[in-house]
Amino acid sequence: MATSSANPFKLGRYSSDGLALGAALKTQADAVAGKLASLRGSGSPYLPALGEPDATLTDLAGDWHHLDEFAGDVANAFFQANQNLGERPMSQEQLDAMVLSMGDESILRLGHVGYADRDAASAAANQLTQDIRAAMEDGISTDELNGLADRATRGQFDPAFAVTFVEGMGVDGMVRIPALVEAAWPGGEYGDNPGWGQDRLLPFATILTTAMDTRAATPQIDRHDPDNQNLADGDRLNEDWVREFTGFWQPDDFDQPNNLHYSLLVKNAALPSDVLVDVANRHLDYLLAHDATPTGYMNSIPWGINDSMAEINILDALGANQDASLDWLGMKNPGDGTIYYPGRTATNMEMLLRYHPNTIDPILGDALATVVENGLQHWEGTESDALFEIVIDTVGDQDTVHFDELLPTLGEGARTHMDQLADRTHEVMPSAVGNVDENAQQGLYNAHDFLKVLMDDDDAANSVYRGSLEFVQDTLNSDTGDGFGGESRQIGGLMGLVTEADENARVEATEARIAARQSFLDGVGLVKDVVGLVPVAGQTASSAISIGSFALDQAIDNFGMSGLEGAVDQDYANMANVRDGIRAELTSATAAYEYGVRGTWTSGEVIDATNAALGSSVAQGMDTDFFADGTSGDRRPIKPYAEMSADERRAYNEWLNSDPVGDAVSGDRTAAGQRMDEVIDSLEHR
Amino acid sequence: MAAEMPAKVEAVAGATVADFPWADAAAAVTALNTAARSLGTQLDSRSTMLPTIVDWVGTYRDEFDRAYGRITGTASGLKETLTTLASSIVSGAEGANQAQRIYNQAALEPDPPASTTRRSGRNIPV
Numbered sequence: 025m026a027t028s029s030a031n032p033f034k035l036g037r038y039s040s041d042g043l044a045l046g047a048a049l050k051t052q053a054d055a056v057a058g059k060l061a062s063l064r065g066s067g068s069p070y071l072p073a074l075g076e077p078d079a080t081l082t083d084l085a086g087d088w089h090h091l092d093e094f095a096g097d098v099a100n101a102f103f104q105a106n107q108n109l110g111e112r113p114m115s116q117e118q119l120d121a122m123v124l125s126m127g128d129e130s131i132l133r134l135g136h137v138g139y140a141d142r143d144a145a146s147a148a149a150n151q152l153t154q155d156i157r158a159a160m161e162d163g164i165s166t167d168e169l170n171g172l173a174d175r176a177t178r179g180q181f182d183p184a185f186a187v188t189f190v191e192g193m194g195v196d197g198m199v200r201i202p203a204l205v206e207a208a209w210p211g212g213e214y215g216d217n218p219g220w221g222q223d224r225l226l227p228f229a230t231i232l233t234t235a236m237d238t239r240a241a242t243p244q245i246d247r248h249d250p251d252n253q254n255l256a257d258g259d260r261l262n263e264d265w266v267r268e269f270t271g272f273w274q275p276d277d278f279d280q281p282n283n284l285h286y287s288l289l290v291k292n293a294a295l296p297s298d299v300l301v302d303v304a305n306r307h308l309d310y311l312l313a314h315d316a317t318p319t320g321y322m323n324s325i326p327w328g329i330n331d332s333m334a335e336i337n338i339l340d341a342l343g344a345n346q347d348a349s350l351d352w353l354g355m356k357n358p359g360d361g362t363i364y365y366p367g368r369t370a371t372n373m374e375m376l377l378r379y380h381p382n383t384i385d386p387i388l389g390d391a392l393a394t395v396v397e398n399g400l401q402h403w404e405g406t407e408s409d410a411l412f413e414i415v416i417d418t419v420g421d422q423d424t425v426h427f428d429e430l431l432p433t434l435g436e437g438a439r440t441h442m443d444q445l446a447d448r449t450h451e452v453m454p455s456a457v458g459n460v461d462e463n464a465q466q467g468l469y470n471a472h473d474f475l476k477v478l479m480d481d482d483d484a485a486n487s488v489y490r491g492s493l494e495f496v497q498d499t500l501n502s503d504t505g506d507g508f509g510g511e512s513r514q515i516g517g518l519m520g521l522v523t524e525a526d527e528n529a530r531v532e533a534t535e536a537r538i539a540a541r542q543s544f545l546d547g548v549g550l551v552k553d554v555v556g557l558v559p560v561a562g563q564t565a566s567s568a569i570s571i572g573s574f575a576l577d578q579a580i581d582n583f584g585m586s587g588l589e590g591a592v593d594q595d596y597a598n599m600a601n602v603r604d605g606i607r608a609e610l611t612s613a614t615a616a617y618e619y620g621v622r623g624t625w626t627s628g629e630v631i632d633a634t635n636a637a638l639g640s641s642v643a644q645g646m647d648t649d650f651f652a653d654g655t656s657g658d659r660r661p662i663k664p665y666a667e668m669s670a671d672e673r674r675a676y677n678e679w680l681n682s683d684p685v686g687d688a689v690s691g692d693r694t695a696a697g698q699r700m701d702e703v704i705d706s707l708e709h710r
Numbered sequence: 711m712a713a714e715m716p717a718k719v720e721a722v723a724g725a726t727v728a729d730f731p732w733a734d735a736a737a738a739v740t741a742l743n744t745a746a747r748s749l750g751t752q753l754d755s756r757s758t759m760l761p762t763i764v765d766w767v768g769t770y771r772d773e774f775d776r777a778y779g780r781i782t783g784t785a786s787g788l789k790e791t792l793t794t795l796a797s798s799i800v801s802g803a804e805g806a807n808q809a810q811r812i813y814n815q816a817a818l819e820p821d822p823p824a825s826t827t828r829r830s831g832r833n834i835p836v
Contacts, residue, residue, distance in 0.1 A: 026768065026769050027768060028766070028767065028768025028769060028770050029765065029767050029768060030765055030766035030767075030768075030771075031763075031765045031766070034762050034763055034765065034766075035763055037762070038759055038762055038763045041759055042756065042759065045751075045752055045755055045756065048748060049745075049748055049749070049752055052744055052745040053745065055741045055744070055745070056738075056741045056742060056745045056792070058741075059734065059737045059738035059741040059742075060741075062731070062734040062737070062738070063731060063734050063735060063738050063799075066729075066730075066731040066734065067729065068729045068730045068731055068802070068806070069729070070728070070730050070802040070803070070805045070806040070809070071731070071735070071799065071802045072795070072798035072801070075791070075795065077742075077788060077791045077795055080784070080788055080791070081745060081749075081792070084781065084784055084785055084788060087777075087781050087784070088752075088781060091774065091777050091778065091781060094770075094773075094777075095763070095774060098766075098770050123765050128768065128769050128770065131770060137770065139773070140770070140773040140774045140776070140777040140778075141773070141776065141777035141780065141781075143780075
């Protein structure tokens, strides 16, 4: 195997210095081209023949840019292979003396190295184009295809090679390349050599990726090689070619370039998001609008079970690009040439959720779920939130999800967007306003029906409960110290919504389901510890919680695990018991908030209230001090509930039921319970 | 030395004007001279930079050297081409000035006296 040696630091410096020189030359080339263009418009008999030195100069600037990039790519390969190189403390002398060696194949792969000479790159691309076209006419052997794929591999990352090749082949020619690979398949069938074709197709798809990378319109975040940003306009892929590519559609003609081969190219390339969105709109619209079932090419699987259905390949490509997924899901008008053009009112997200083909293929379900997950988990919060609203209303309206594979994804979506579900419990309640618009609560009803569908699936239900607990924690973290009432009302409303949906789902109370309920309730129970741990008068809950929420974090991390360990409390099979537990825990948390955050009472006053509540029932020697051991003073922290002895727990519960606590927390407790009851009542009497 | 545009000879009253794009030509000469100088700088700088990567050896280095040789050859030739073109445009401007001088001279010379004899040789009906 051939190897190369270099000092990557020096080589990298050479490249960047050369690129800076080249950039200056390009400016001069543009100036000369502009000035000579003006002169060419003159009819003066005194002007000499101008020739085309401006074109030569522009070409030269491009050649130098290409050569400097080449040196930089080789340097990058050495850095990629030695990623800790920059972290070693070395003197300048050591850096200058360093020479590394590595195989040429690794340099090509790691550095995305192309040709040094741009003219050589274009010549190689032209020759490959001619040879592929000849093979398409004359037929091809396995060895010949291997040879063509090797030549494609050599130039796959070179922008000049890629643009020349792609434009030379044309859209139809590019789409026919997978068919050429198919024709050369050793043994003739996929099963004879599984995956053989994918490996040979990959460099051709990468060439398409590189060519797309040269577009000025390619979003910066999608650009694989940042240096392609600075290419001269004449070195970029023509946008007319891109439009023809995104408009390609040939579903059933096996003798022509067709959708299956097109989709293979799309799946194996990494197209920029704007191109991918256009491709997806063109190729998925018919499927979704007609509830069509994707079928294998010629009803067979020439590229294996995972790659032989065009629409699934397109979905896979979309699923590999989060930005494209988000954009596509939110679009209503899929563009020219599609069946609903113009003016479709449903978004692609709604179309996808309502899509109900005769045959439910799990591979299709997985592909759809990945795209939906990309949208619901995207960091662009506003757009992702908007998609989740569509999810709630669509699933709530149709009362089902057609692909089981979507349920865990939607469960995690609910977990991420739990605040939006909680917001729907804030809709106008009958008890709050006299004459309400009956439609005003449709949002709440859809939220309930959506959650009810999720509750049919243990994974999704687990996500919903876990997300609810996280919502509790986030709500407390956002407290500003003005009282626990608003937070408890929000929490109470969500508790009512979630437990009602779980109850109405009428699913079997499996161990996993009960474990989820128990983890949820246990987590809510930890809230009282969290807000009671650090009692400082005037301190907001968030600062106390930031110190004390470790237990709650642990509860969230280990969510549902208790069921797997066989420690499930069967009481939680009964939803009424779950709700009673939630109410009690919210009361307890409210009391802890009064003591720990607001400083309503001193520790001595708490002990007095406890003893008064215990009255004569206190036994001789009973330990009624439920504060942390070894503490003293007026602001002693309450011991975490799990660490209390039986006596301490009894005393603690008596304190919660004492008159001072009742007087202080009745408003908040009532508000939380009332909101919970309102939500349940509203849902049960819709 | 870089070619420089001559001062424009203005047309006198009544003189034919020699057609020449003075402003565009001046801008082009400046651009060509600047580009030629820039090419010279490029070649010098790159020649200085080349020894810094003497450690680089192997197939890709060989490919680099071949491309480097071709491109620097083109650059050297182009530098001369740009300089020559700038000079040619300047020469064109001088040619236009020379023509303008002739037109000006013609415009300044007095008209010949009008003839008192009737033209002959053509029978013009009256």
